[in-house]
Amino acid sequence: MDVKEGDVLNYDIVVVGGGPAGSTAARFAAKEGADVLVLEKRQEIGSPVRCAEGVSLSWLEELEIDNIDSSTSRTMKGAILYSPAGNKLKITERLAGDEVGVVLERDRFDKDMARLAVKEGADFMVKTSAVGLIKEDGVVKGVEARYLGKKFEVRADLVIGADGFESQVGRWAGIYDSLKPKDIMTCFQYRLTGVNMDPDFTHFYMGSSAPGGYVWAFPKDENTANVGLGLQFSRLKGEKTPKDYLDEFIENHDDYKDGEAVDMVAGAVAVTHPPEKAIAPGIILVGDASRVVDSMTGGGIVNSLKQGKIAGEFAAEAVREGKFDEEFLQKYEKRWRDELENKLWRNYMAKETAMQLDDITFDKIIDALSNIELETVTIGAILEGVKKKYPELVEEFQNMI
Amino acid sequence: MKPEVNGERCMRCGACVGTCPVNTIFLKEFTLEINDDCTECGMCVKVCPIDALYMGGD
Numbered sequence: 040m041d042v043k044e045g046d047v048l049n050y051d052i053v054v055v056g057g058g059p060a061g062s063t064a065a066r067f068a069a070k071e072g073a074d075v076l077v078l079e080k081r082q083e084i085g086s087p088v089r090c091a092e093g094v095s096l097s098w099l100e101e102l103e104i105d106n107i108d109s110s111t112s113r114t115m116k117g118a119i120l121y122s123p124a125g126n127k128l129k130i131t132e133r134l135a136g137d138e139v140g141v142v143l144e145r146d147r148f149d150k151d152m153a154r155l156a157v158k159e160g161a162d163f164m165v166k167t168s169a170v171g172l173i174k175e176d177g178v179v180k181g182v183e184a185r186y187l188g189k190k191f192e193v194r195a196d197l198v199i200g201a202d203g204f205e206s207q208v209g210r211w212a213g214i215y216d217s218l219k220p221k222d223i224m225t226c227f228q229y230r231l232t233g234v235n236m237d238p239d240f241t242h243f244y245m246g247s248s249a250p251g252g253y254v255w256a257f258p259k260d261e262n263t264a265n266v267g268l269g270l271q272f273s274r275l276k277g278e279k280t281p282k283d284y285l286d287e288f289i290e291n292h293d294d295y296k297d298g299e300a301v302d303m304v305a306g307a308v309a310v311t312h313p314p315e316k317a318i319a320p321g322i323i324l325v326g327d328a329s330r331v332v333d334s335m336t337g338g339g340i341v342n343s344l345k346q347g348k349i350a351g352e353f354a355a356e357a358v359r360e361g362k363f364d365e366e367f368l369q370k371y372e373k374r375w376r377d378e379l380e381n382k383l384w385r386n387y388m389a390k391e392t393a394m395q396l397d398d399i400t401f402d403k404i405i406d407a408l409s410n411i412e413l414e415t416v417t418i419g420a421i422l423e424g425v426k427k428k429y430p431e432l433v434e435e436f437q438n439m440i
Numbered sequence: 441m442k443p444e445v446n447g448e449r450c451m452r453c454g455a456c457v458g459t460c461p462v463n464t465i466f467l468k469e470f471t472l473e474i475n476d477d478c479t480e481c482g483m484c485v486k487v488c489p490i491d492a493l494y495m496g497g498d
């Protein structure tokens with residue numbers, strides 16, 4: 040598509056952001072008959088990758104996707120957790136059930152999600168930024184956008200903000216408060232090749248190598264992995280940056296220290312409670328823009344996809360009914376909250392406690408768990424397991440069992 | 441003075457944009473702009489994973 044300065048395009052729905060949330064919202068809105076345009080400011084959907092690429096597969100059917108073989112780098116057999124002293128806990132497929140997953144080719148995955156949307160009739164524009172809302176008599180009527188240096192308008196009755204952690208749509212709409220430092224994870228990652236970890240497991244390192252967060256290593260092939268960390272913003276002290284923490288971790292771990300970086304990623308995720316609002320008249324938010332990242336893991340792809348589907352189906356319904364006022368949009372709030380909110384809150388509360396744990400406590404927890412047969416890997420089962428050996432440790436978590 | 445960006449370090453990741461409490465950092469096509477309503481709180485400088493922002497003027 041080409042546009043000229045001052046052009047006006049007309050759609051039912053304009054989606055800002057072509058990540059998993061935006062493409063999925065567009066797919067389901069288009070499928071239900073709405074006219075949808077997705078704007079993506081980057082020149083290539085999904086690239087550069089800003090992700091560790093780990094994802095479970097429990098959602099495929101719900102999202103009406105047969106398989107994601109074409110965007111899978113490697114299928115995992117389970118996860119290994121490491122305490123600061125080096126104790127290990129292996130969580131195998133049998134234990135984790137549906138939650139075991141794959142490491143994606145995230146750039147390919149995002150393009151696949153876009154392709155599914157296009158198949159249903161959605162339009163896309165890359166290298167196109169939304170730069171502001173169009174309002175008439177206080178009512179949102181679309182967005183102003185820029186494409187290759189040209190300013191134009193996309194007129195639409197509904198704007199879907201799927202613009203990620205840095206979401207402007209949410210801020211233009213005045214929907215949310217600024218994040219608290221304790222609820223921001225600042226992240227840094229290398230893709231290292233020439234590493235020696237077990238390539239069939241995801242690896243998680245707890246404790247002070249990443250204060251308030253963890254170090255991950257997600258294998259891409261036999262000797263390549265995404266090795267990165269997220270750490271709690273409020274725990275950053277002095278001059279030491281996330282990159283410095285990661286460099287130090289790699290230097291001290293034989294499995295990784297001979298690896299060479301072939302890629303480097305920076306970013307941030309909000310590990311916060313669900314937002315008070317994900318709607319404003321004429322606007323709905325979806326994905327990271329609506330802060331649905333799982334606070335315990337920092338993973339946000341699955342929730343973005345699930346909420347994207349709910350958003351898309353709802354948006355098409357709003358178009359059919361011709362209703363975009365806040366009262367009608369409450370239906371969207373209710374639907375996504377019914378599906379996601381309980382777990383988001385639970386994991387947020389768990390994170391609030393887990394972030395306080397010191398290295399000795401992590402050592403004890405992993406030690407207690409490595410000596411028993413876990414039946415399943417839920418927070419409850421883990422706490423029960425720890426309770427057997429170190430009852431005093433689980434007092435704080437008591438209400439979650 | 442408001443922060444300045446070291447363009448050679450910046451990875452355009454948006455961590456500072458989403459963190460700024462007054463939403464005054466803008467990732468433009470080739471640059472990162474900080475507007476004048478910056479309160480000089482320093483959060484963006486601290487959140488940057490790779491130390492690409494620094495407080496200007498000192």
Ligand SMILES: Cc1cc2nc3c(=O)[nH]c(=O)nc-3n(C[C@H](O)[C@H](O)[C@H](O)COP(=O)(O)OP(=O)(O)OC[C@H]3O[C@@H](n4cnc5c(N)ncnc54)[C@H](O)[C@@H]3O)c2cc1C
Nearest residue numbers: 056058059060080091092093169203306326327338339340
């Ligand atoms: C370092 C790191 C590692 C992570 N690892 C994992 C992981 O292993 N597993 C997991 O599940 N999650 C992970 N996450 C989180 C995951 O990446 C996000 O939850 C997910 O990408 C959210 O999808 P989204 O579609 O909401 O947003 P995004 O994927 O961020 O997409 C938003 C899109 O909007 C575009 N955009 C922004 N502003 C505009 C604008 N004004 N106009 C047009 N387009 C715009 C952006 O360019 C971007 O493409 C990680 C995050 C980080 C930072």
Ligand code: SF4
Nearest residue numbers: 450451453454456488
């Ligand atoms: S946080 Fe740092 S690397 Fe990321 S966009 Fe801001 S200045 Fe650039």
Ligand code: SF4
Nearest residue numbers: 460478479481482484
């Ligand atoms: S110093 Fe504070 S107010 Fe100024 S740009 Fe950075 S985060 Fe925003």
